Amino acid sequence: MGRLYYAVDAAPIEVDDGLLAHLSVAMVARLRSNGGFALSWTKREEGARTAWISPASPLRFEFEAVRRPATESALVERLVDLSYSEGGLSLDEAAESGAPAYRRR
Numbered sequence: 001m002g003r004l005y006y007a008v009d010a011a012p013i014e015v016d017d018g019l020l021a022h023l024s025v026a027m028v029a030r031l032r033s034n035g036g037f038a039l040s041w042t043k044r045e046e047g048a049r050t051a052w053i054s055p056a057s058p059l060r061f062e063f064e065a066v067r068r069p070a071t072e073s074a075l076v077e078r079l080v081d082l083s084y085s086e087g088g089l090s091l092d093e094a095a096e097s098g099a100p101a102y103r104r105r
């Protein structure tokens with residue numbers, strides 16, 4: 001399990017290294033176009049969370065594996081498309097679309 005840090009003092013989101021690799025490519029591509037988007041996920045026992053991600057947002061991707069997993073362009077494109085949707089990029093929806101899961105702690 002890797003970790004996605006999205007703000008200076010926010011707790012990380014634990015994400016499968018495979019999904020994290022795809023998220024990092026999709027999120028960086030989206031931010032390169034100077035566009036912000038909503039990132040949503042669910043934490044067990046705490047409910048749904050949403051964070052606004054913008055080019056000014058501090059992001060850090062930490063992988064558990066020594067080597068970064070390979071990415072599939074179709075899944076990266078799907079995640080970028082989700083980031084443009086009305087609800088933004090949802091980790092729940094990404095997992096339902098075939099991406100590796102993340103841990104809902």
